[in-house]
Amino acid sequence: MPDPDDGPRRFRDRPVSFVRRSGRMSDGQERAWSELADRYLVPVERDAAATSIRPGTTVDPVALFGRTAPLTVEIGSGQGHxxxxxxxxxxxxxxxxxxxxxxxxxxxxxxxDRAGVDNLRLVEGNAPEVLEHLLPEGSVDEVWIFFPDPWHKSRHHKRRLIAPDFPPLAARALRDGGRLRLATDWQDYAVQMREVLADAADFRAGFEGEWAPRYEGRVMTAFERKGLAKGREIRDLTYVRTPRR
Known part of the structure; x- marks a missing residue:
């Protein structure tokens, strides 16, 4: 059965890295959406699907935040911890x-809202399309992808986000010298990530040896605790965007 979020094949030429199941939000979450979305949620123009980004619709980070500052983008932010x-x-x-x-x-x-932060915005969208269409080229200082869905069954590996067509999208959004930070608790996915980025023309490894040290800026989340509790090792990888020619 096709994924209802895939829409016309024109803009989804590969399986997305998620299955967007409908689920009822709690009363508190519903209130947050109605009361805080205007403050935090970035309005975007859609294309073929509910989470798509229309090509040609780009946001200006300076206008979005009201200042010029380093920008970090977290893909698959989960509950936002x-x-x-x-x-x-x-x-x-x-x-x-x-x-x-x-x-x-x-x-x-x-x-x-509870923390009183005003230097955070949210996008409801398919990450590759956000990197390709919504963010200006060279506008991002760091891209974080922590504990993405491993799609651990072999037949589902095609849905993994970190695949050969992903690095060019991340490279487009990152400034020269910007960093792509990855973490996973699935060994085979970690190896796949490392192999994909080793072949990426626009990145070089930002670490020595097999794996990068744990990124100090990554707070411990439920995903990481769950992996550790099951005896899985956490693998970090860091890559630097090479200068544009």
């Missing part, structure tokens, strides 16, 4: 959370 912590502890930087699940976005808004 990492990005809200970053926004709280780094007030001189701006942060953008990209997520497809409304319940997670609503929770992120609630926590951001």
């Amino acid at each position: 990492a990005i809200v912590h970053a926004a709280t502890t780094r007030p001189g930087e701006d942060h953008l959370a990209v997520e497809v699940f409304r319940a997670g976005l609503a929770r992120t808004m609630l926590d951001a």
Whole structure:
């Protein structure tokens, strides 16, 4: 059965890295969406699907945040623990959370509001399209992808986000010298990430040896605790965007 969010094949020429199941938000999340979305949620023009980004619709980060500052984008921000912590502890930087699940976005808004942060915005959208269409070229200082869905069954590996067609999209959005930070608790996915980025023309490894040290800016989340509790090792990888020619 086709994914209802895939829409016409014109703009979804590969399987998306998520299945957007409908789910009822809690009363608190519903209130957060109605009361805080105007403050935190970036309005975007859609294309073929509910989470798509219309080509040619680009946001200006300076206008979005009202200042010029380093910008970090977290892809698959979940309930927002990492990005809200970053926004709280780094007030001189701006942060953008990209997520497809409304319940997670609503929770992120609630926590951001409680923390009183104004240097965080949220996008409800498919991450590759956000990187390709919504963000200006060279506008991002760091892209974070922490514990993406591993799609651990072999027949589902085609849905993994970190695949050969992903690095050019991340490279487009990142400034020269910007960083792509990855983390996963699935060994085979970590190896796949490393192989994909090793072949990426626009990136070089930002670490020595097999794996990068744990990124100090990554707050411990439920996903990481769950992996550790199951005896899985956490693998970090960091890559630097090489200069444009």
